[in-house]
Structures are given as C-alpha cells and as structure tokens.
C-alpha cells in the first residue's frame with residue numbers, strides 16, 4: 338500500500354520590519370482593525386490552511402510584538418531577526434527556530450489583514466497539487482509601484498520576480514505583482530536559502546530571488562493570480578489602515594446579511610470579525626458590535642449602540658445603549674440612553690430604561706429598573722420594580738458593598754439604598770426613602786419626614802412677586 342500523503346505545512350509570518358510610515362509608537366502589526374491586530378488577522382487566517390507549525394519572525398520592537406503574538410496565538414513559535422537583512426534572511430531565521438525537513442513552507446506578512454484563510458488554503462493546495470518548488474500569490478493592480486513584478490515569457494510561463502528598484506527596461510510597466518505570499522517545497526527552500534546573494538539595489542537577501550533560482554534548476558514554479566487584489570495589499574500608513582478597516586467591515590457585514598441579519602445602514606454599522614450573530618437580528622443605523630459580542634435571533638439593536646463583549650438573547654431590544662461585558666436576557670428591553678457596565682446581567686423580560694447606569698448588577702427575570710437610576714453591586718429579584726431616580730450607594734469612600742432587593746419588591750421613587758441593604762421579598766419603600774440595613778419581607782419602609790402645610794406662606798413671604806400674585810388669583 339502506498340504511504341498516505343500527509344499535509345505537512347509550516348507557516349512563516351514575517352513581522353520584523355519597522356513600519357515607519359505609521360508614525361506611531363505602537364508597532365505597525367499591532368494596530369487594530371475589525372477587532373483584531375493586523376498580525377492577529379494573519380495568524381487567524383493561516384490556521385485555515387491547517388499548519389503543523391507557525392513561526393513568527395520579530396525584530397523591531399520585538400518585546401511588544403512577541404508578547405502580543407504569544408497572547409493571540411500561544412502555539413506560534415517566535416524567532417528573532419536581529420538585523421533586517423531582507424525577506425530571504427528573515428525566512429532563514431524563522432526556519433532556524435523550528436524543525437522542517439519536508440512538506441510545504443508558506444510565507445506570509447504580518448501586515449496583510451484582509452487575506453482570507455480560504456485564499457491561503459487554496460493557494461497551498463494548488464502549490465502542492467502542481468508539485469511546484471516555488472509558488473507565488475500574485476495580483477494585477479492599477480499602480481504596481483513599489484512591488485516586485487512577476488516576469489513571464491511569451492507563453493505566460495513564470496520566469497522570476499523583479500523588485501521595483503531592480504527593474505530593467507519596461508519591466509516597471511508590468512502590473513502583475515508579488516503579493517509577498519509565497520509557498521515553497523521545504524527541501525528546495527532549505528537547500529537554496531543559504532545560496533541567496535544580496536547583490537541588488539537594496540543590498541538585501543531577497544526571498545523573491547528563489548523563484549528564478551528554482552526555474553534555472555529546472556524545477557516547477559508558478560503564480561496563482563488572486564482576483565480580489567484587496568486581499569493581498571498590506572498596510573503602511575493610517576490612510577490605508579482606515580481604508581482596509583472599511584473593506585474588512587464591508588466583508589463582515591456582507592457575510593452577516595447573507596446569514597439573515599438585517600442591517601439597515603451598512604455605511605454606518607461596524608462589526609468586529611470576532612462577533613457572532615443569529616438570523617433575523619436587526620441592526621439599526623449607528624451600531625458598533627465589538628469583541629466577543631453575541632446576538633441571538635429576533636433581537637433588535639440600535640439605533641446608536643456600542644456593545645462590547647456583550648451577550649444579547651433572543652427577542653431583546655437594545656436602543657441607544659453603551660454596554661460592556663453585559664448579558665441581556667431574552668425579550669428584555671434596554672434603553673434609550675442606558676449604560677451597562679461590566680457584570681450587568683438582565684434577566685428574561687427585564688428592563689433597564691432611560692438614563693440608567695448599572696454595574697455588577699444581577700437583575701432577575703421580569704425585574705425592572707425603568708428610569709434615571711444607578712444600580713451598582715446589587716442583586717434584584719424576579720419581578721421587582723425599582724422606582725425612578727434610585728441610587729444604590731454602593732461605595733462608602735473606602736469599600737464597595739453589595740445590596741439585595743427581593744422578589745416582587747416595589748421600591749418608591751427617589752430612594753437611596755445605602756449599601757449593604759437587604760430589602761425582603763414582596764417589601765415596599767415609600768418615595769424619597771433612604772434605606773439602611775434590612776427591610777423585612779412584606780414590610781413598608783419610609784424615612785422621608787411627614788409633610789407639613791404652612792397656609793398663606795407665599796402671600797406672607799413673597800408678596801409683590803408673580804408667585805404671590807398667582808396665589809392670590811387662586812384664592
């Protein structure tokens with residue numbers, strides 16, 4: 338029986354360059370679009386190709402880049418390129434950090450966040466099926482300046498790659514360019530890398546020279562033209578960062594609309610690559626869904642919401658709300674103008690209404706905080722109703738304290754709960770009550786002073802004013 342052919346893929350991600358045009362203290366590949374760093378997108382995409390190992394080559398600002406790569410792709414091996422002597426040298430350094438004998442080596446750059454995993458997977462599959470020594474992922478662009486050009490003969494056979502600064506004659510007019518993504522047969526690569534020279538305009542070891550070397554040795558080489566050139570373009574400055582962020586967002590929105598999400602205003606809706614949506618979710622204009630946010634079916638979000646790492650259950654309505662690390666239950670209502678801080682959990686059918694801020698608050702099924710309140714470090718029981726303008730005074734200046742409101746308790750307007758407070762099941766409080774300590778189940782707590790009436794006060798104390806005149810007219 339023939340031995341099964343095992344897919345043995347090593348991916349080398351190059352990220353040692355300086356990225357000076359970003360004019361940033363932050364390394365270029367750590368800038369973010371669509372909820373991930375640039376290199377985070379690349380590391381996520383390469384996983385689709387099914388690599389046995391991934392190595393990232395770092396150099397400039399290596400501590401920051403290395404720490405980030407370890408955080409987002411803990412399995413990735415790191416290799417340090419002390420001096421940036423060229424892409425060929427960088428791959429050599431990368432392979433020095435892992436063991437490679439056979440199979441395929443795929444080289445990608447850390448600054449091409451739009452490249453999809455499917456494109457990489459198909460490129461590797463074609464390279465392997467064609468049994469090539471070297472494949473390059475190319476694209477035909479309007480303005481090829483700065484890129485390596487793909488050289489072909491009259492029959493269209495790929496001859497080599499010429500870097501911008503080394504172009505001869507009319508080679509600079511060639512619009513088919515090297516995206517930078519290349520695949521190699523490992524044996525050829527290991528043999529040829531040490532033979533690369535740096536006799537060129539930049540004095541660098543060009544990875545791209547390997548294509549011509551393979552062809553000269555009579556080995557198979559080829560280019561795969563990617564129709565969607567947007568995928569292959571890297572990011573060099575903040576203008577490109579914004580353009581690519583928009584393109585990535587368009588792609589994410591198209592995906593969710595095809596999955597059955599209604600997006601009323603796609604130009605004004607932003608969804609991170611990491612968000613999950615169900616069918617029949619509706620997003621109104623001005624919605625940002627960020628991080629690990631998940632929205633279940635039939636929920637309505639917007640207009641004007643920012644939800645970060647927030648879970649919204651089926652049928653909930655969330656209007657003009659800012660929420661972070663919050664959980665919103667099925668058929669619950671939130672907003673308008675609500676601020677849900679980390680640890681907020683709203684039960685099914687519950688309500689957090691206008692101008693309400695919540696933090697570390699478990700609000701049970703059917704419980705409501707409808708108006709103008711602050712709920713911090715509290716547990717509110719099923720079916721309870723918190724009166725308008727209630728403050729859970731959770732902080733005594735030194736420590737935070739928790740409070741509890743029991744099931745079906747009804748608290749009056751303009752209450753202050755001086756935590757820790759425990760209001761029993763079915764208890765009530767009067768308007769303006771300052772609650773301290775415990776209210777037994779079923780009891781009514783009142784603390785506002787009894788109202789006194791001083792008859793004729795306006796005429797006695799405010800005579801000659803419109804107020805006094807109005808009082809006199811009413812007599």
Ligand code: UD1
Nearest residue numbers: 351352353354421422423424427446484485515516517543
């Ligand atoms: C490279 C290609 C060019 C291609 C273009 C696509 C070579 C010689 N040229 O040119 O054909 O059209 O990319 O964008 O490969 N890097 C390192 N260490 C180094 C040098 C580079 O890690 O010593 C990394 C950079 O961080 C970057 C990538 O490799 O992510 C490409 O390097 P860059 O200097 O931008 O190459 P280009 O001149 O743009």
Ligand code: MG
Nearest residue numbers: 354483571573
């Ligand atoms: Mg470049």
